[in-house]
Amino acid sequence: MPANESVAWNDLQSHAYYMSQSHISTLFREETDRFSLYTFEQNKFLLDLSKQRITEETLALLIKLAEEKGLQQWIQKLFDGDHVNDSEDRPALHTALRTPADRILSINDKNIIDEVHSNLSRMEEIVERIHSGQWRGFTGHSIDTVVNIGVGGSDLGPFMACKALAENQADTAKSLKIHFVSSMDGSQLAELLSELNPARTLFVISSKSFTTIDTLANAQTAKEWLKKSSYAASEETLISRHFIGVSANPDKVCEWGIPKSNQLEFWDWTGGRYSMWSTIGLPIALKLGMSGFREFLNGAHEMDEHFRNAAFSENLPVLLAMAGIWNINFLNINAHAILPYDGRLSHIPAYLEQLEMESNGKSVDRQGNNVDYKTCPILWGEVGTNAQHAFYQLLHQGTEAVMCDFIVAARRYHDTNNPELQHQHQLNLANCLAQSRILALGDSVLEGAESAPAFKRYKGNQPCTTIMLDELNPFSFGQLIALYEHKVFVQSVIWDINPFDQWGVELGKKVATSLLDALGTERKQPDFDSSTNGLINRITERGE
Numbered sequence: 001m002p003a004n005e006s007v008a009w010n011d012l013q014s015h016a017y018y019m020s021q022s023h024i025s026t027l028f029r030e031e032t033d034r035f036s037l038y039t040f041e042q043n044k045f046l047l048d049l050s051k052q053r054i055t056e057e058t059l060a061l062l063i064k065l066a067e068e069k070g071l072q073q074w075i076q077k078l079f080d081g082d083h084v085n086d087s088e089d090r091p092a093l094h095t096a097l098r099t100p101a102d103r104i105l106s107i108n109d110k111n112i113i114d115e116v117h118s119n120l121s122r123m124e125e126i127v128e129r130i131h132s133g134q135w136r137g138f139t140g141h142s143i144d145t146v147v148n149i150g151v152g153g154s155d156l157g158p159f160m161a162c163k164a165l166a167e168n169q170a171d172t173a174k175s176l177k178i179h180f181v182s183s184m185d186g187s188q189l190a191e192l193l194s195e196l197n198p199a200r201t202l203f204v205i206s207s208k209s210f211t212t213i214d215t216l217a218n219a220q221t222a223k224e225w226l227k228k229s230s231y232a233a234s235e236e237t238l239i240s241r242h243f244i245g246v247s248a249n250p251d252k253v254c255e256w257g258i259p260k261s262n263q264l265e266f267w268d269w270t271g272g273r274y275s276m277w278s279t280i281g282l283p284i285a286l287k288l289g290m291s292g293f294r295e296f297l298n299g300a301h302e303m304d305e306h307f308r309n310a311a312f313s314e315n316l317p318v319l320l321a322m323a324g325i326w327n328i329n330f331l332n333i334n335a336h337a338i339l340p341y342d343g344r345l346s347h348i349p350a351y352l353e354q355l356e357m358e359s360n361g362k363s364v365d366r367q368g369n370n371v372d373y374k375t376c377p378i379l380w381g382e383v384g385t386n387a388q389h390a391f392y393q394l395l396h397q398g399t400e401a402v403m404c405d406f407i408v409a410a411r412r413y414h415d416t417n418n419p420e421l422q423h424q425h426q427l428n429l430a431n432c433l434a435q436s437r438i439l440a441l442g443d444s445v446l447e448g449a450e451s452a453p454a455f456k457r458y459k460g461n462q463p464c465t466t467i468m469l470d471e472l473n474p475f476s477f478g479q480l481i482a483l484y485e486h487k488v489f490v491q492s493v494i495w496d497i498n499p500f501d502q503w504g505v506e507l508g509k510k511v512a513t514s515l516l517d518a519l520g521t522e523r524k525q526p527d528f529d530s531s532t533n534g535l536i537n538r539i540t541e542r543g544e
């Protein structure tokens, strides 16, 4: 039965008809204790939904829809390792990557939790060898720079986490520089190589498939750069001293030339965009040290246990997901802004763009039918205080309804004796609260606003969520990302789509390969559409 043919869905549609006339400012006038009614907490992690266009009836109907869709059973399937990724016939067990060692999860008669932890130990060995200076380059000098080469799920997560948790850097990592290279055009690598010392640089080639052309092209450029700057050393020495391969496809890594001794593995039951908890997280472990990385895993595991066991009425991922379903499928809001009020979280929008849009950007349900209801919205974002001077004009006075996630840490710089920074944090908090207040309540917050000219009016009624951490640290960051992962899964269950595959990214790769020939030296007369042919001819003319 299509997702939008159910009793609860119909009830929500009639409720939406009634609610579509309401304004959040009216809801606050009618329910003065909205904050206590619509705020939910889990271990110092606060989710405030009171600035959403919801009432208790809305939440009750949304929870009924989740129950009707068998959400609890689907959660069980996810954690038990059922093949929830049906188009690739695989489990999706990112939760296993952060499960404590004393647990058991049997997959094909093997306890994969043992494997997860032996892998973490292997990663720990490498982290310690690099931190202690035992990992030496071809000149015998210790490594002082690590460059992670990867794209998508093999880049966005580790990149985001290393930025978010830079202040939690391990003492043993203080002298280690960590860089990330992902873009296929070589621009990031070219710029970086010009300032790196080949003798002290270690490349981590991160790729689940180890077939991604972006990553292999960057890896090849890095290898040639090393060979040119170390004519004495053999290729074998160079690779064994300056390359680590992280992949779920060890044969391909060997084929590229990286020996098993320099490989870290993970499994095909880990989705790329869910993989930073695995050995793909090596850069994070190098930044935080293994104890920091384990704290990160523990935070996510804590959210896993909450998601698995808490009643839907107080289950943070379920409530966040269903508030989204309400906005998207019943209030017809298809734009979602991610607004971290913390410069450390500057990369979380890019990460969530992949997590959400590559997971739920689907229009075919699990039965293979085209859906006739909305799924994943357009998601984008920026550090909130910067975005205030960029696209907030549209959020406040544009014609688009946009749901907004404000993400902020209540405490910061409290352990620094720096009153200026502490003041800047207060400024940041004040702006975070002010912006969500106006976006939701409009200029009803202002005396006499109604007499202002139209171009100075603020209509508000933009649904806002505030996620407040006590502090940003490896544990709370693990909680935060796991919250969004599970939110995405819940929405996929309501929409009856598979969130763990990404067939939509394949055709572009194929067409690009065939176009490469047309651009290459042996170029044949392009035989594509007239626009593509024309552009190829222009490129080749310019190239001559």
Ligand SMILES: O=P(O)(O)OC[C@H]1O[C@H](O)[C@H](O)[C@@H](O)[C@@H]1O
Residues within 6 Å of the ligand: 151, 152, 153, 154, 206, 207, 208, 209, 210, 211, 212, 215, 272, 273, 358, 502, 505
């Ligand atoms: O880790 P890799 O196999 O290199 O894949 C890197 C990325 O590329 C693919 O095309 C998908 O879009 C992503 O889901 C994936 O994370």
